[in-house]
Amino acid sequence: MTAFISIAAFEAALADLRDSDPHAAADARVRQGALTKPAGSLGRLEELAVFFAGWQRRARPRIERARAAIFAGNHGVTVHGVSAFPASVTAQMVANFASGGAAINALAGAAGLELTVVALDLDRPTADFTVAAAMREDECLDALNQGAAVVEADLDLIVLGEMGIGNSTAAAALCARSFGGDAAAWVGPGTGVDGHGIARKADVVSRALAFHGEAPTSAFETLRCVGGREIAAIAGAVLRARQLGVPVLLDGFICGAALAPLAADNPAIAAHCIAGHCSAEPGHRHLLDMLGLDPLLRLDMRLGEGSGAAVAANIVRSALAAHDQMATFAEAQVSASL
Numbered sequence: 001m002t003a004f005i006s007i008a009a010f011e012a013a014l015a016d017l018r019d020s021d022p023h024a025a026a027d028a029r030v031r032q033g034a035l036t037k038p039a040g041s042l043g044r045l046e047e048l049a050v051f052f053a054g055w056q057r058r059a060r061p062r063i064e065r066a067r068a069a070i071f072a073g074n075h076g077v078t079v080h081g082v083s084a085f086p087a088s089v090t091a092q093m094v095a096n097f098a099s100g101g102a103a104i105n106a107l108a109g110a111a112g113l114e115l116t117v118v119a120l121d122l123d124r125p126t127a128d129f130t131v132a133a134a135m136r137e138d139e140c141l142d143a144l145n146q147g148a149a150v151v152e153a154d155l156d157l158i159v160l161g162e163m164g165i166g167n168s169t170a171a172a173a174l175c176a177r178s179f180g181g182d183a184a185a186w187v188g189p190g191t192g193v194d195g196h197g198i199a200r201k202a203d204v205v206s207r208a209l210a211f212h213g214e215a216p217t218s219a220f221e222t223l224r225c226v227g228g229r230e231i232a233a234i235a236g237a238v239l240r241a242r243q244l245g246v247p248v249l250l251d252g253f254i255c256g257a258a259l260a261p262l263a264a265d266n267p268a269i270a271a272h273c274i275a276g277h278c279s280a281e282p283g284h285r286h287l288l289d290m291l292g293l294d295p296l297l298r299l300d301m302r303l304g305e306g307s308g309a310a311v312a313a314n315i316v317r318s319a320l321a322a323h324d325q326m327a328t329f330a331e332a333q334v335s336a337s338l
Contacts, residue, residue, distance in 0.1 A: 003148035003240050007137065007220050010144060010239070014219060017242055017268050020054030028053030031060070034328040034336075044296070048274075048316055049323035055247045055272050056156065060324045063317055066157040068113040068306050069150040069237060070097065070104060073143075073230030074125035075166035076134070077208075082169040082201045084191045090165050091122045093305070097163075103303055104161065107310035112317070113159055116150050120229035129173065130207045133215075133225045140224040140232050147236030153244045159276070159313055160237055161251040161306020162230045165191070168281065171257035173205045173226035175283060177217070178260035179290050183209065188253070188282040189302075222261035234258035242272050249316065251309040252279035252302065256287050263291055274316070276309030277301060 004010040028050045033039060040046065052061035072094050078087045096102045097117045108115045120143055126134040135143070151158055164170075168190035175186045183205035187198055212225045223232045235258040241248045250256055250273050262269040270291045277297040278284055288295060296312045329336040 002145050003243070004141065004144055004236065007141060010141070010220060011218065013239055013243060014262055014266050014269065017266060018245060020272070021057040022054065024057045024059055025050050025054035027059035028061070028323070032323065034330070035326045036329055036332050036334050037326070042322060045319035045322055048319035051274070052247055052316070052320060055245055057245065061156070061320055062324060063156040063320060065155055066113050066159065066313065067116055067150065067155055068104065068108045068159040068161065068310055069116045069118065070161045070163060070306050071147060071230035071233040072117065072119045072122060072163040073167070073228045074122050075164060075170055075228050076125045076128040077130065077169055077204060078125070078166040079128055080130070080200065080204045082193070082197070082204055083165045084193050084197070085165050087125065087165045090163055093163050094119045094122065102305060103307045104305045104310060107307055111310050111313035113310060113313060118146055118150065118233065120146060120233060126228050129170070129226045130204060130211055133212070134170070134227055135224050135229065135232070137224065139229070140220065140227070143229040143232035144236030147233030148240035151237050151240040151244060151246055153246070155246050157249060157313065157316065158237065158241050158246050159249045159306055159309045160234050160255055161304060161309060162234060162254050163305050164228055164230045167228050167231060167254050169201050169204055170226060170228045170231060171254040172201065172283060173208050174222060174231065174257045175260045175287055176205060176209055177212070177222050177226055178264040185286070186283040190281070217264070219261040219265045222264070231258045235262055238262070238269065238273065242269065248273040249276050249309045249313055250274065251276055251306045252304055253281040253284040253287060254304060255309070256284065256291060259291060260287065267292070274312070276312030279308060
């Protein structure tokens with residue numbers, strides 16, 4: 001089934017976002033208060049349990065089926081030398097995913113996540129967005145739907161990540177166009193470019209913003225003009241997950257940047273999302289602040305491919321295990337007060 005049959009359908013879905021279940025969340029808080037521990041002593045783990053209760057619509061949430069979905073795309077903007085690696089590395093890394101040799105393979109396995117990799121037209125990069133829109137309307141809509149297709153109603157959690165040489169430049173452009181600020185405030189080393197490379201990226205982003213200055217600022221048009229196929233796919237997955245009530249665990253800067261245009265149109269889009277970590281990419285912290293997300297981990301990671309989010313999935317599992325498996329004061333016959 002196609003989730004978004006038209007641009008209008010995508011925009012309607014973004015405008016009408018499903019809410020979590022306040023009753024299930026309230027029941028989870030009651031259970032937290034009855035468990036054999038001082039109130040609040042498990043800190044953020046308690047908040048995670050309540051969060052998942054609300055979105056899973058049950059007081060004792062669980063993760064029986066979870067998926068990591070990694071989207072890959074190539075970018076025409078790499079012609080400007082914005083990456084330390086050639087665009088051919090995208091396809092090479094997708095092959096590495098398929099053979100089980102990448103970090104995400106190991107980390108997804110450790111976290112008990114199904115791994116799905118979706119390569120989007122790697123032999124056909126997006127257009128150079130300093131002189132044209134990155135995608136046609138049909139290409140952007142297709143990417144949104146390919147992202148939406150990986151989200152199934154019976155998933156208890158979806159972990160999102162990406163692979164795409166040049167996509168930190170697209171992410172910076174998306175953030176700047178969505179939230180404002182100079183290009184220099186959003187660009188960073190990405191795959192490891194030096195100071196000259198960062199300056200070159202900032203110039204490329206500035207030129208892109210100027211070229212598309214008269215284009216509509218809707219979420220769809222921003223994704224289409226300065227995004228990428230894999231980034232649009234993440235946006236589609238996030239929105240589809242919201243429709244189905246599936247909690248989302250986000251990876252780093254590029255993954256979060258997929259939400260920026262959506263959040264500019266409807267800030268509530270991030271309510272069902274958790275930031276797995278804050279990456280070493282400089283713009284990520286500012287982006288998380290704009291999205292209203294507090295990351296679970298700060299490990300100075302900057303790999304992408306869903307790696308930080310996969311590590312954070314273990315924290316989520318621990319939170320739900322404690323919430324579900326601990327005894328209550330009554331069950332353990334432990335006094336709840338002095």
